[in-house]
Amino acid sequence: MFRLTHEPIDYFALTESVRQGNCGAVVTFLGTVRDLTGEQVTVALDYEAYAPMAEKKMAEIEADTRKRWPVGNISMIHRLGHLEVGDISVAVAVNCPHRAQAFEACRHAIDRLKELVPIWKKENWSDGRTEWVHPSGEHHK
Amino acid sequence: MTVQVSLFARARDLSGVATLAVELPEGGTVGELRTALLRKCPDLHDLLPRCAIAVNEEFAADSIRVPEFAALALIPPVSGGAC
Numbered sequence: 254m255f256r257l258t259h260e261p262i263d264y265f266a267l268t269e270s271v272r273q274g275n276c277g278a279v280v281t282f283l284g285t286v287r288d289l290t291g292e293q294v295t296v297a298l299d300y301e302a303y304a305p306m307a308e309k310k311m312a313e314i315e316a317d318t319r320k321r322w323p324v325g326n327i328s329m330i331h332r333l334g335h336l337e338v339g340d341i342s343v344a345v346a347v348n349c350p351h352r353a354q355a356f357e358a359c360r361h362a363i364d365r366l367k368e369l370v371p372i373w374k375k376e377n378w379s380d381g382r383t384e385w386v387h388p389s390g391e392h393h394k
Numbered sequence: 395m396t397v398q399v400s401l402f403a404r405a406r407d408l409s410g411v412a413t414l415a416v417e418l419p420e421g422g423t424v425g426e427l428r429t430a431l432l433r434k435c436p437d438l439h440d441l442l443p444r445c446a447i448a449v450n451e452e453f454a455a456d457s458i459r460v461p462e463f464a465a466l467a468l469i470p471p472v473s474g475g476a477c
Contacts, residue, residue, distance in 0.1 A: 300474065306469075307474075
């Protein structure tokens with residue numbers, strides 16, 4: 254399961270949605286808005302998405318994660334819009350028979366989400382400037 | 395043919411619009427689309443080489459032909475997820 258939302262992420266409900274008797278390990282990852290990037294202080298972040306493609310990519314990541322590990326349930330949510338420091342921007346919850354698998358599957362899903370999904374954040378710095386974050390690195394997927 | 399390219403994040407800020415209409419010959423490629431975008435909006439000069447192009451919501455190499463009514467988007471380097 255994967256979706257985009259403009260609402261605060263209910264990570265308890267997300268975790269409960271994957272927890273099931275057929276698997277012994279649940280791992281939930283939360284990505285939160287932090288206040289410091291190097292020397293610069295973040296006041297808020299704005300997230301936007303190319304939604305139809307973001308959902309497509311999240312579906313691919315789910316399928317890819319299921320191919321590599323015995324995943325029972327996996328749920329990914331990314332929040333869009335204006336987020337304050339401390340807010341949860343993304344959550345990934347996975348259940349697997351055993352903990353090593355659950356940690357690895359969850360890690361893989363969030364790592365791939367960061368690489369592939371067309372979502373962008375705009376920093377709102379404490380000095381009043383705003384700046385879209387476009388990391389350098391390899392861009393042809 | 396006239397194609398519409400959706401712009402996001404810094405690309406939208408630089409061009410001032412959310413969608414850019416550009417002219418491409420029939421059978422034009424993604425590579426030619428990049429050239430057309432740059433001609434239409436020279437302010438994209440620094441960002442464009444770092445962007446991917448999506449054709450019908452799939453990343454497309456420069457050699458891919460652009461179908462006439464495809465959904466097109468300029469995808470700057472992504473920054474979703476956690477830090």
